[in-house]
Amino acid sequence: MTSTDSTFASSATERRPLQVTGEVFSIKRVGDYFHLTMVADGIAEQTRPGNFLALAVGGDTSAHLLRRCFSIYRARPAGVYGGTVEIVFAAGGAGTQWLSRLQPHDAVDVVGPLGRPFALPREPVACALVGGGYGSAPLFGLAERLRERRCAVHMVLGAATESRLFGTLEARRAAQSVTVTTVDGSVGIKGVVTDALPGLITRNKIEVVYSCGPMGMLRAVTDVAVEHGAWSQTAVEESMACGIGVCMTCVLPVEGDDGVIKMVRSCVEGPVFGGDKVQWDAVGTIPTGTYGAGTGGGH
């Protein structure tokens, strides 16, 4: 697995993020999450599966300066209502709670699409799409693109409990097979996605495993994929201050095609990385040997 270039179609075409004042079209509760649909002209046209949006929170009087980032769940180019983009999010802290209180017609400041999308295989190979919690959101658009390329699509959706799963019904339409796992067994297999993955890979001769979810899951999924000689494409979630590549907060140790480990920006060089390239056990550290480590006065 020296380089991914041979396996995946390049997504070279120049696209640039836009900053638009979107308008809330609808906001719905879905299990423990909120499903937000925004009219935001121009963004949908540019979106590829794996891209994300950065939303400003709190309005004019906000004490929260930093944008919140969300994977794009759906993107519909301009129709009757102008282009729409959709996200699925958990209301945790101040910013996402503020978003969860938005009403139709409220304005939202949106920047996107951001980040590198999932790479798509050149050949019509069998693929597994693994989503943890809201991590399934970007996988539906991906499934569509894969089916267009006549790839077999198998989905594995996992969460702690049923209310934390997203899109299990939609998955039945999007994929040949759908496997659901919950830690508490409230629905599907009692366990985690990686309990189901090995069997799925062998049975269906999976050649590419796409995943999005918590870092721990991405790492475990990658291990399984590598074991079975499959490619792993992971969409990571690192804290981001700018989302556009100027601040260097979102870095992660990733091995480049030249074999050198660098701290790379997950907002522009990611969020999608070859799972085998991410130095999972070194996340949160600067692994020795990293490009530029150990210079400049010991830190």
Add this chain to the structure above:
Amino acid sequence: MTSTDSTFASSATERRPLQVTGEVFSIKRVGDYFHLTMVADGIAEQTRPGNFLALAVGGDTSAHLLRRCFSIYRARPAGVYGGTVEIVFAAGGAGTQWLSRLQPHDAVDVVGPLGRPFALPREPVACALVGGGYGSAPLFGLAERLRERRCAVHMVLGAATESRLFGTLEARRAAQSVTVTTVDGSVGIKGVVTDALPGLITRNKIEVVYSCGPMGMLRAVTDVAVEHGAWSQTAVEESMACGIGVCMTCVLPVEGDDGVIKMVRSCVEGPVFGGDKVQWDAVGTIPTGTYGAGTGGGH
């Protein structure tokens, strides 16, 4: 005029401000101002003319910590809807602009009633109530109280232009006579309130002049009142950080009954002061001779 105590009924009874989560009942544009009615239990019952409210602005994610203060325009004790309080405000900076965007049923954090109300005369004397711009708001409740005491009520409302006047129609119901002045002459007498006041005082043997509005106006009104041997009761507007008497930001040089000038808190010892006691030309300074001035290392 050694002491006001002889002339005015004391409003001694212990009342304490409340902090309640109010609910917007209605918000309307009135000329250049907004008229906000809130359901806020318990406050109306305690309100006297001249009291004010302090409203938190910006909601949960607000970068604006300080409350905004507004004279109480009307206060209706609990009826069908629970007690309501009303204010009239100009949307200028971030906080008042946020307030102007409130919608019915939105929550507002209200503290009040705050401050010392207007003192009411013991005898049924003739009174002039002078309001500049939104400064007329607290005068209508005052007029009612004065009429209850069989005082003759004459109102003078002034502003830069017609759209900055508030309550001219209501004034016709509230007062025996109403005089309107605008600087641009768009309605009423072309000029300022103090152009009309002297004649009014002599014609109607006014003994007490109440005023609320810009500091410059309060000062000018006081000068006219004193010249004509009438009492002056002024409601001042100083920047306030706390509104409850703990921060010492809202002070003003005022002569006490002991003849000593002190920097007194306009939020608790005011906002209503005897106009002749306020050291108008020293506002924004510490006049020499002020109690505690010139001690402690020269400042």
Add this chain to the structure above:
Amino acid sequence: MADLQALHADDVDLTTVLADTHLDNPVMTASGCAGAGRELQQFFDVRDLGAVVTKSIMRDPRSGRPTPRMAETPSGMLNSIGLQGPGIDSFLARDLPWLLQQGARPIVSIAGSSLAEYAELARRVGHTPGVAAIEVNISCPNVENRGLVFACDPVQAARVISVVRRDTPRGVPVLAKLSPDVTSIVEIAQSVVEAGADGLVLINTLLGLRVDLDTMRPQLGGVTGGLSGPAIRPVAVRAVWQVAAALPGVPIVGVGGVRTGADALEFLAAGASAVQVGTAIFNDPAAPIRVVRELREELARRGIGKVGEAIGLAHHPRGATAVTDLSDVGQPPAARTEG
């Protein structure tokens, strides 16, 4: 902390010890943000606070600075009150007795413009029964030293504390309140502790200025003012962290932007034994008592049964007992080059 079992809020022991003084809970008012407690009593019972820290009092009555005395700033405010106050006679005659009547625990903040003034205040306050502690506001100009601020020079700061400690009865703890506007707050802290401070209060306001764009002049009558509120919390927590690491065992009261129980817990975890609530009172007059309630809940949710267990927690992995991990503080390399 998910692994830990949550407790009932009522089972949490909020008592804390500050330089041998026992407090029912670790939440106090910040000096100058609560007067002498009287006005806040309208909103909650000041007796239910760990302590009430009074507005810094000087020997003589003082009219303070000209207005405007405040400017709102993003998540904070500037103030330039200039220590307006009634002077010590009136304070001892009217304000302190009222607090004691209520059954509140008064911590009296004193401010002077000379060593002699501090010493006199210490004697008079220190000998008044019922005073829980003396807080020494040294962010004042020293008229005997070109008006330089005591708090900005380790030697001058130490001088003040030693005279105050000397003239304060043994049983009454002396807390030194430090300014963050210094190159090394650890150096100042060390120096006042050697001079006899029984505890430290961190931090006073940061020096700031705002220009009024209508008048195109400084907005404050005093030109510069003190920046306070949540905006400065990260600076205050850093100061507590650095000093707790450098001077383990010295009691610290954390102050600067505390608005919620979570904020209070952040200060405790950084090494504070108590916290003070200041500017947040202007936003919510009931803030101090709300912080007590919320802190109880925050501790309970994390299965922390005693305030004491939370103090300094962020310095060492859960379970360890003392502030030992100094590796990552006081090191300018780690401490700077943020960009």
Add this chain to the structure above:
Amino acid sequence: MADLQALHADDVDLTTVLADTHLDNPVMTASGCAGAGRELQQFFDVRDLGAVVTKSIMRDPRSGRPTPRMAETPSGMLNSIGLQGPGIDSFLARDLPWLLQQGARPIVSIAGSSLAEYAELARRVGHTPGVAAIEVNISCPNVENRGLVFACDPVQAARVISVVRRDTPRGVPVLAKLSPDVTSIVEIAQSVVEAGADGLVLINTLLGLRVDLDTMRPQLGGVTGGLSGPAIRPVAVRAVWQVAAALPGVPIVGVGGVRTGADALEFLAAGASAVQVGTAIFNDPAAPIRVVRELREELARRGIGKVGEAIGLAHHPRGATAVTDLSDVGQPPAARTEG
């Protein structure tokens, strides 16, 4: 200002002079908040800014600090990037040429851990045609002096500036960027100006810390971080005010919490000849260009036809010409005792 007649925004002359360098307008990016301009070019044309200040570059490639590298704070944020960067070779080969191609005015920020490193960077950057100025980030630990930060000691700070000035060609201005975490920023400013700084950039971030209440450990991988954003604006404006008053005629670039044209005007009025926009970019990628537009409108509304007329305005009644009114600055009495 109501008495003044408003102008058409287009009639406002935004050009400003910074240490003999003419800029089309006084708005720049802040170092470390705009990379080398490439990413921002997606949102607006970086050529339309007064200048683009690049991320502080060091001699060698540098991996920076472990993550997490940021924490949001009220009206601000903490960062601990640790100067991650590609090193000077790659910067001069890839980043600077791109900026020059765009027709942007690059101001190159350099950072070193020794005098020799600063000197080498000054030579290499200074001799590259098209560099509008060198900004010297001295908020770095000095490995030759127990890791103490250059910016916190007047002597060390001056040493850096004098070697940089010595090794930078005459025509290229050297701007010293100072840290606010000092007892007297005026003292540091004086010392670096004497050492040859052609201008000053005020301020770098304030040292802060945040505790993550989930892990109960410091939230940043680097433990402490730099506080930035509107929260610190009053501190930055105060620093500009004090230095402008103490060192009239020394060009100052104001930075810290600039988010709007009004904020920029506040810095100009306090004595800055230009401003930088940093953290606001994370909130609004188009912030720098929006600030240019808004500043133009703010000036027009006040009838100020030239940026030059606004510079230092808050130091003296409208109409006067120079920063003369020093009466209310540098005086610790007025400058402290806020409470």
